[in-house]
Amino acid sequence: MTTSSPLPLLVSRDWQSHPPYQAPGYKSTLTRGPQQPLVVVPSRLGEPSVPVFGLDGLRDIDRDLTRNARRNGEPLGERIRVVGRVLDTVGRPLPHTLVELWQANAAGRYVHKVDQHDAPLDPNFLGAGRCLTDAHGRYEFFTIKPGAYPWGNHPNAWRPQHLHFSLFGQAMPCRLVTQMYFPGDPLLAYDPIYLEVPEKARTSLVADFALEETREGYALGYVFDIVLRGPLK
Amino acid sequence: MKQENAEKRPFIQTPSQTVGPYFAYGLSPAQYGFDLPELFGPTLAGPDCPGEPLLLIGQVLDGHGQPITDALVELSQRDAQGQDSGRALDPVFRGFGRCGTGTLTDGLYAFHTIRPGKAPGQVASCLHLTVFMRGLLTHCFTRAYFADEEAALEGDPVFQAVPGHRRSTLLARRAPDMGAHAWRFDIHMQGPRETVFFDL
Numbered sequence: 297m298t299t300s301s302p303l304p305l306l307v308s309r310d311w312q313s314h315p316p317y318q319a320p321g322y323k324s325t326l327t328r329g330p331q332q333p334l335v336v337v338p339s340r341l342g343e344p345s346v347p348v349f350g351l352d353g354l355r356d357i358d359r360d361l362t363r364n365a366r367r368n369g370e371p372l373g374e375r376i377r378v379v380g381r382v383l384d385t386v387g388r389p390l391p392h393t394l395v396e397l398w399q400a401n402a403a404g405r406y407v408h409k410v411d412q413h414d415a416p417l418d419p420n421f422l423g424a425g426r427c428l429t430d431a432h433g434r435y436e437f438f439t440i441k442p443g444a445y446p447w448g449n450h451p452n453a454w455r456p457q458h459l460h461f462s463l464f465g466q467a468m469p470c471r472l473v474t475q476m477y478f479p480g481d482p483l484l485a486y487d488p489i490y491l492e493v494p495e496k497a498r499t500s501l502v503a504d505f506a507l508e509e510t511r512e513g514y515a516l517g518y519v520f521d522i523v524l525r526g527p528l529k
Numbered sequence: 530m531k532q533e534n535a536e537k538r539p540f541i542q543t544p545s546q547t548v549g550p551y552f553a554y555g556l557s558p559a560q561y562g563f564d565l566p567e568l569f570g571p572t573l574a575g576p577d578c579p580g581e582p583l584l585l586i587g588q589v590l591d592g593h594g595q596p597i598t599d600a601l602v603e604l605s606q607r608d609a610q611g612q613d614s615g616r617a618l619d620p621v622f623r624g625f626g627r628c629g630t631g632t633l634t635d636g637l638y639a640f641h642t643i644r645p646g647k648a649p650g651q652v653a654s655c656l657h658l659t660v661f662m663r664g665l666l667t668h669c670f671t672r673a674y675f676a677d678e679e680a681a682l683e684g685d686p687v688f689q690a691v692p693g694h695r696r697s698t699l700l701a702r703r704a705p706d707m708g709a710h711a712w713r714f715d716i717h718m719q720g721p722r723e724t725v726f727f728d729l
Contacts, residue, residue, distance in 0.1 A: 309728065313542040315666035322547075324664030327592035328718050334728035338690045342651035344605040347569065347617035347625040365564070385540045394568075398555025407563065408551035410599065410631075424555040424565055460549060462556060468605055469729035473661055473668060475546040492666055493544040500543055523543045 303340045304527040306469055307385050313497040321488035323449050346464040346471075349394055349428060358426050361397070361439035365422035372418055373402025373440035375515035378476070378503065381433045382463065384526025389433025395522075396462040397437055398424045404443030413445050438515060444483055456483035456490065465524035476520045477502045545668065548661035550599045557601065557629045568617065571628035573604065573642040578622045580609025580643030582710040585673065585701065588636050589660060592719035596636030600662035601629050602716070604640050611646030611654075644675070653678050653685035656701070660716055669726040673701040673714040691725050698724045 317329030357364045362371055378397075382390040400406050400423060403415040407422055421440060429435045444454050458475040465471060477484060479502055484490050493501065500523070509517025553560070559567035574580070589600040604626045608614050614624040628638040645654045656673040674688060682688050688696060704713035716724045 307542075310542045314545045317665070317667065319666060322664070322666065325666060328597065328662060328664035329666070330669060330723055330726050331719050332695070332723050332725070335691050335695075335725050336728050337687055339686050340729070342607065342611075342648040342655070344607055344624045344657060345613050345615040346605075347623070348615040349617050353568070353618055383540065385542060387540050396555060396568075398552065400551075406551040407554050409561075411551055422554060422563070422565060424558065424563075426568065460546075460552070460555060462548075468657060468659075469670070471603075471659060471668065472543060472545060473548050474543055489547060489666070493546075497541050497544045500541060501546070521543075523540050525542060 303343060303467065305529075306467060307525045307528055309469070309525065312494050315492040315494070319488065319492040322492055340469075343468055346466070346468060347394075349392070354426060354428060359435075359437050361399075361421065361423060361425045361437065363438075364425060366420045369420050371401070371421035371440050373421075373443075376439055376441050377509060377511055377515040377517045378437045378439065378459065378520060379509050379517065380435060380503075380520040380522060382429050382435065382522045382524065383433060384466075384524055386526070388526065389429070390466065390524065390526075391429055391431045391433055393429050393433075393466075394426060394464055395429060395435045396424075396426045397439070397459055399439065399459045400442040400445055402440050402443050404445035415443065415445065441478070441516075444481075449488065454483050454486070456481040456487050461522065463522060463524060466526055470525045472522070472524055474522070475501060478518070479503065479505050545666060547663055547666050548601055548668075550663040552601055552661070553629055553631065557627050560627075560629060560632055569603075569623075569625055569627040571626055571638070571640050573606070573623045573626045573640060575621050578609075578643055580646075583640075583642050583644045584708050584711040585640040585642060585656060585714055586637055586704065586707055586711055587714040587716060589630055589638070589662070589716045590718065590720075594720065596630070597662055597718070598631050598636040599629075600636075600638075600660055601627060602638045603627050603659040603661075604642070605657040605659075606642065606645040607648060607654075609643050609646050611648050611651070613648070653681035653688060656714075658714075658716070665718075669718075670729045671716065671724050671726050672699055673712075674699050675712070676700040676702045695723075695725050698722055
């Protein structure tokens with residue numbers, strides 16, 4: 297039977313939090329970001345739901361990037377533990393939601409074939425992982441602190457150290473792809489991708505160092521909470 | 530969990546950031562040949578899936594009309610009966626897939642799926658697409674409608690909410706040169722044919 301329960305009204309996208317499509321400091325937005333106004337959808341009738349995973353969808357090792365691609369040893373670099381909660385805008389946790397993560401290695405090199413940065417690949421590190429949040433909306437990854445790397449946006453441009461995150465949230469409009477940065481990174485002050493975020497929201501992309509989340513003798517702890525759009529009530 | 534977080538950050542939406550050029554091994558590893566199981570790929574419908582087979586194929590083009598070879602397209606849709614299939618790992622039909630534009634010639638993306646049905650009350654059927662790429666700080670939502678559903682499109686509230694001169698950017702058209710079940714849908718990020726993107 298086809299069911300058609302009405303879709304919940306969602307908190308709208310807050311353009312005071314998200315960066316614009318046209319961002320002069322970030323060169324490639326000028327030929328890729330749309331220039332026409334977005335069209336408001338009068339009805340979300342028929343909108344498909346977001347993909348849902350059962351317990352069989354993911355392996356436990358998928359959230360440990362220090363182990364999920366080992367070939368002949370351990371990956372090089374500083375081990376870190378990244379934890380946080382996935383919440384909606386009124387602070388309700390999102391349980392059992394997919395969190396995908398990808399990143400450069402400790403030397404600032406991506407495995408991707410297009411990345412020609414002259415820094416070493418690590419045979420024991422892929423740099424991709426995923427997990428589901430637990431019943432309280434919490435996620436946990438073990439990984440390696442990524443290196444900074446140069447890019448072609450402007451002379452002497454370097455991306456700050458960052459992790460890429462991808463989340464679905466509760467409905468299609470809640471989709472989010474973002475980046476987590478590290479506290480105290482001097483490159484943040486020069487990075488147009490970070491600086492194009494409205495000032496009010498910018499620091500929410502910077503994780504907190506958290507000694508209490510550190511695994512003693514093993515990995516330094518960082519906390520990064522992620523807030524997605526959710527139902528209005 | 531650290532308590533200060535809640536105080537420092539009064540639940541403002543976490544800002545979007547670009548997917549960057551190197552998303553493939555994280556989001557579409559099998560398509561790009563990386564050694565990691567893929568959660569979502571370009572095939573939504575298995576061989577036993579009921580419905581009319583559909584190959585949705587197209588390019589993502591920049592403001593100069595050049596194909597973008599490092600974009601990621603996500604497809605969400607209903608099944609042939611108009612039912613919602615939220616299960617991510619269903620072998621017969623998955624309502625969600627991903628395809629990057631970096632593995633086929635000319636920056637094409639291609640989804641192997643079935644033609645979607647309509648939810649009760651829905652007027653015209655459509656495919657829901659989300660695009661991500663380097664140079665796009667916030668992703669874009671669009672829809673592909675079917676050019677042969679003229680009558681339904683006349684009465685579809687979303688299609689009709691689009692300014693008349695821009696509606697054709699939302700039409701997928703049969704592409705017999707690309708296969709019997711092929712429909713072409715190009716996504717223009719800018720320019721006179723800029724695709725309509727929705728504020729969802």
